[in-house]
Amino acid sequence: MDNSEDVSIDMEKLADTLSAKLETLHHLSKDCSIYRVAEPKRCLNPRHFTPQMVSIGPFHHGKEELKPMEEHKQRYLKYFLQRTKVSMASFLGFIKAKETKLRNCYAATIRNLGSDEFVAMVLVDAVFLIEFFLRFYKRNFRTVDDRIFGKPQLRNEIWHDFLLLENQLPLFILYDLFDLAKTATYEDAFYENISFVKITCFWFRNHVLGFLPLDENSLEIHFSKAEHFLDLIILCLQPSQSRAQITLKDQNIPSVEELHEAGVKFKPAAGSTKNLLDINFNQGILEIPFFKVYENTQRAYRNLLAFESMHGYKKYFNDYIIMTACLISCPKDAELLVQNEVIRLGNTETVPTVFRNLDPDCTLNSYNFQYSGVVTNLQAYRKLPWHKWKATLKQNYFNTPWASISVIAAVILLLLTATQIVSSLIAL
Incomplete structure (x- = not known):
């Protein structure tokens, strides 16, 4: 047998090996909505x-560093199960029946968790979120051994992790497990007038809306x-008005x-406008929805940007970050907006840094930038000399009552002097 036949046999073996790998490829579902952040981006801000x-x-x-919270999760599961006649086995079976759908929500293959481990993890984590929202919604759900709600600082640190792209559970499983628990409780009135939507939106209104203005009804x-919490925020941030695309x-x-x-x-947007993205310019006034820093x-905004980009949404939040980063490029910009009650913060040095650090994650598309009309009108307004002259007069000579009086007095004195000179010339 010559050398060419040996090569042919080797290639057949290699082809068989590669074919076997192709057969074991994870099915990619169109339903995935929870993504891993690309390593280069993660390394910049881990x-x-x-x-x-x-x-x-x-x-x-x-993860080892997150294990201390596992005991709190399990304690929440214990109390959750004590209120319902639905057994733990029933909950696990319910999740098991939806395992494929749940796994398809994740863009990366979950190889480190077998079926039983995955199902148990979903139950513990889902009930932890449900119980957290229940205890936030109604104080009588809290127990004396609850160290999370017993220590406000710990509670505040925990909820920020709920808004990370890689730290999500599909909302449908939370919704379904809550409804399943309500079907058979030890006290009929225990969950009266309570729904998962109600308790979750209550938490959003009290925490998330503090730094992300949204229309509450949205x-x-x-x-x-x-699909999950970040998706809910992005959907609520969709502009409330359509803009002419130029x-x-x-x-x-x-x-x-x-x-x-x-x-x-500059002025904060009208009371009826609650959407963070609704920046408008009209008749010399730039309206910017009030926000806090x-x-x-920066952490929450960066995860929203990553999700918006990876999920293929129109880049509304991307455009907002670009617009705001340009508007607030130095502490003086932030100071002016604080004076006009558009933003609230403790240190005007921090705002430009926040948006400047986020800006590299964004891309400006000149053909599809949602603020193109606003920017074009601002540029045109700024080019008219009369606007600048009027602003200079007002800012330098009429900025206080005493300055205004001084300018008026100087003008009157100048007119009197001119009148006296004219009268003297006539007399000659």
Whole structure:
């Protein structure tokens, strides 16, 4: 047998090996909505994508640094089961029947958890979230051994992990498990007038809306369509009004200070507008929805950006970050917005840094930028000399009552002097 026959046999073996691998490939479902962040992006800001206190779902399950919270999860499961006649085995069987659907929600193959481990993990994590929201909604659900609600600082640190892209459970399983528990309780009135949507939206209104202005009614409207918590926020952030799509010819978006010098005024958006993304410019006034900046703002925003991009949504939040990063490019910009009650924060140095750090994660598409019309009108307003002259007069000479009086007195004195000179010339 010649050498060519040996090569042919080797290639057949290699083909068989590769074919076997192809047969074991994980089925990619179109239903996936929970993603792993790409390693290059994670390396730049690892803490922003990694839970610090509690793991939810399979991606960070079993990590050594998160194990202290596992006992609290199990304690919540114990109390949850004590209120219902539904057995733990029934809950596990219910999840087992939906295992394929649950696994398909994750973009990465979950190889580290077998079927039993996966089902148990879903039950413990899902009930932890349900019980957390129940105890936040009604104090009488809390127990004396509850260290989470007994220590507000711990509770505040935990809930930030609920908004991480890699730390999600599909909402449908939370919704279904809660309803299953309600079918047979030891006290009929225990869950009276309580639904999973109600307790979850109550928590969102009291925590998430503090740094992410949303129309409160949109939470219930979008809840049935949302895949998980981040998806719910992104759906609620969809602009409340459609904007005329025009090409942004000049990508130089002016800052707040530059606009202030051109006479643009700033005010928080009208009370009826609750959506963070509703930035508008009309008749020399730039309306920006009021927002606050917290320690974890950058972390939450970065996860929203990652999810919006990976899930293929239209990049509304991406455009908002670009717009805001340009508007607030230095502490002076932030100071002007604080003075005009558009933002609230403790340190004007932090806001430009937050948005400047987020900006590299974004891409400006001139053909599909949602604020193209706003930016074009701002640029045109800024180019008119009259607006700048008027602003200079007001800011430098009429900025206080005493300055105004001084200017008026100077003008009157100048007119009197001119009149006296004219009278003297006539007399000659």
